[in-house]
Amino acid sequence: MSAAAETALLRAPWWLKRHETLLAIILAVALVGLGAFNDRFLTLDNLLNQGRLMTEIGLIALPMTFVIITGGIDLSVGAIVGLSAVMLGYAWKTFAFPLPLAIVFALFVGGLAGFVNGFVITRVKVPPLIMTIATLALYRGLAEGVSQAHSVRGYPEAFYVLGQGDVLGAPTQLLILIVLIVVAGVALDRTTFGRALYAIGSNETAARFSALAVDRAKLVVYTLSGLASGLAAVVLVSRVTTTRMDMGMGYELDVIAAVVLGGTSIFGGAGTIWGTVIGLVMIQLLKNGLALTGVKGDATIVVIGAALIVSVLIASSLQRRRE
Amino acid sequence: MKARYLLTTAAAACALTAFATDANAAGKWDGGDDLATSPLECGTGAAAPGAPMKYDGGQPTHAPNKAGKAITVVDVPKLIGIGYFNATSKGIQDAAKEIGNVKAKTDGPTEAKIDEQIKFIDNSITSGVDGILFAANDPVAIAPVLKKALSKGIHVVGYDANATPGAREWFVNQSPFNGIAKAMVDAMAKETGEDGSFAIVTSTFTTPNQARWIAEMQAYAAKCHPKLQWLETVEAQEDNNLSFNQATTLINKYGDKLKGLFGMTSVATPASAEAVTKAGQCGKVAVVGLATPNAMKPYVHSGCVKSVVLWNPIDLGYAATYVMRAAVDGKLEPGDTSVEAGKLGKLNVINGSEILLGAPFIYDKANIDTFDF
Numbered sequence: 168m169s170a171a172a173e174t175a176l177l178r179a180p181w182w183l184k185r186h187e188t189l190l191a192i193i194l195a196v197a198l199v200g201l202g203a204f205n206d207r208f209l210t211l212d213n214l215l216n217q218g219r220l221m222t223e224i225g226l227i228a229l230p231m232t233f234v235i236i237t238g239g240i241d242l243s244v245g246a247i248v249g250l251s252a253v254m255l256g257y258a259w260k261t262f263a264f265p266l267p268l269a270i271v272f273a274l275f276v277g278g279l280a281g282f283v284n285g286f287v288i289t290r291v292k293v294p295p296l297i298m299t300i301a302t303l304a305l306y307r308g309l310a311e312g313v314s315q316a317h318s319v320r321g322y323p324e325a326f327y328v329l330g331q332g333d334v335l336g337a338p339t340q341l342l343i344l345i346v347l348i349v350v351a352g353v354a355l356d357r358t359t360f361g362r363a364l365y366a367i368g369s370n371e372t373a374a375r376f377s378a379l380a381v382d383r384a385k386l387v388v389y390t391l392s393g394l395a396s397g398l399a400a401v402v403l404v405s406r407v408t409t410t411r412m413d414m415g416m417g418y419e420l421d422v423i424a425a426v427v428l429g430g431t432s433i434f435g436g437a438g439t440i441w442g443t444v445i446g447l448v449m450i451q452l453l454k455n456g457l458a459l460t461g462v463k464g465d466a467t468i469v470v471i472g473a474a475l476i477v478s479v480l481i482a483s484s485l486q487r488r489r490e
Numbered sequence: 491m492k493a494r495y496l497l498t499t500a501a502a503a504c505a506l507t508a509f510a511t512d513a514n515a516a517g518k519w520d521g522g523d524d525l526a527t528s529p530l531e532c533g534t535g536a537a538a539p540g541a542p543m544k545y546d547g548g549q550p551t552h553a554p555n556k557a558g559k560a561i562t563v564v565d566v567p568k569l570i571g572i573g574y575f576n577a578t579s580k581g582i583q584d585a586a587k588e589i590g591n592v593k594a595k596t597d598g599p600t601e602a603k604i605d606e607q608i609k610f611i612d613n614s615i616t617s618g619v620d621g622i623l624f625a626a627n628d629p630v631a632i633a634p635v636l637k638k639a640l641s642k643g644i645h646v647v648g649y650d651a652n653a654t655p656g657a658r659e660w661f662v663n664q665s666p667f668n669g670i671a672k673a674m675v676d677a678m679a680k681e682t683g684e685d686g687s688f689a690i691v692t693s694t695f696t697t698p699n700q701a702r703w704i705a706e707m708q709a710y711a712a713k714c715h716p717k718l719q720w721l722e723t724v725e726a727q728e729d730n731n732l733s734f735n736q737a738t739t740l741i742n743k744y745g746d747k748l749k750g751l752f753g754m755t756s757v758a759t760p761a762s763a764e765a766v767t768k769a770g771q772c773g774k775v776a777v778v779g780l781a782t783p784n785a786m787k788p789y790v791h792s793g794c795v796k797s798v799v800l801w802n803p804i805d806l807g808y809a810a811t812y813v814m815r816a817a818v819d820g821k822l823e824p825g826d827t828s829v830e831a832g833k834l835g836k837l838n839v840i841n842g843s844e845i846l847l848g849a850p851f852i853y854d855k856a857n858i859d860t861f862d863f
Contacts, residue, residue, distance in 0.1 A: 316695030
């Protein structure tokens, strides 16, 4: 970066120096660039369709932002997606629950799985990394055991509205995601609960001495993480019309990539929902845009990896400049 | 206090796992599916031809008429970067070159994941190809995106692993499931004796082809080799190391009781043969399985493996491309009973909307060196 550009950056208003703004600018440039290469990329149809495909990851990325802001991590989300999906199929087929009740049951199982994570992490003081690696294996194993590796198929047509249908011209699940983005953003920015998460992530001991309910806040964020994974499972089952025990495998990495790309510090204490949303959109549209431009799948992953590294470099250099 | 919480959690986990294991239905080989089976006749008798079925595929809506014109085709296999799908991809390229007016590209996920595969197909639809060739990771999960392709006037032909019939026009069937099952079980019974006991190394219990084969193998064994004894099925993904470790574990666990191993994937079979070789059990533990010839040559030559069952994957990709071209040209329409496929000659239509490549091929010491893939 030249000296002139550097002083320009220093004089720029504060909001321009934020990681999210910078990321949004990079995103816009990338979109226009890819759009110039391919006339099928920047069409409303394609963008809405990409919105549909990224919803499951997006739903989980919201509470994952909370979890990472508190200085924790949840690696079991992909396994919870698998477990909730299996439970949805199991409740509907084997217990013969009506479908709405089966959906509630799947959400409950997701929430419970998250609650167990939070409970052991706060009460037994097991580090989140270790606890959620353990439950990653445990929940996936349960999903396989309960389902006996059999798929459940043949859900009623009406259920597919959620994963394949449109409401007001937009994919149903995308609308759900947008509502939840607003709710999560407001909760993090404008409520005492949100402030408490930052306080815990910055300095947990100080937060405890400030009489913040640290354990309760953590319990809530891990439960939310499980609940969102359960919701993602329901959306995914509706989108692909079948239940499989290997659903959601590897989701944890996609989710964490979106959150971290969005500027949330892996050490806790910093991050925003808006950043996560930009990170999420960026990964999805980069993958899509590159594929449409004729770049093959394996090369696309390389580009995504490079984008992650560059963005983290930019973020940390900005951080140093501020300090 | 802390210990109590830990204990409670551990106990709960154990209880849940035990509950899950109890649900295991007795009498069925693990890793098989629940669909109806149709075991072939015992012995060497020819298979009775199935009753003709009405066409049950799906048709593209308002497909542009590209008969005789250049078309772009994208091939989305289960995953890329393994020998088997490299071979199908080669067959596709061979056929494309031979036909002349077909431009084909293979682009798929690096892991056999259904949602990744769906995204690849979705992107191909948006980028506006004329045809999609696929090998499904899940027959039902892939259906919505394939139906979307059909609704946009794109021709859809499957090979290797099928989707629900209404979601594609044609499916090139490498070999009927019951044919493979018969070849595998007959070979095992011949090598271990009629009362041998064996274990199975598969990819995962949900992988559709493997699950179908295992179910058909059980049905055929029950009918024709009732004294063969199944010990266990283990999952090894399509992972070389894991397959080797799982096979070694089976050898150590069952000792002299284990007389044979079935490898259900092109990865599991050579890995099982390697495990048997390393354990010094050649001749005592038979390995029968699906695999590509190149990977099996060392074991076949050393005498550790007597027979390898497979079709020719290059021919499979080749046939799929010819079927695609014929479908676009209107030379293969619902109700037709055969299709011309270049050097393979005339292939027959079976089960309504499937094109049969042929009977499974058995590679042995005498012929394995004539194949290179």
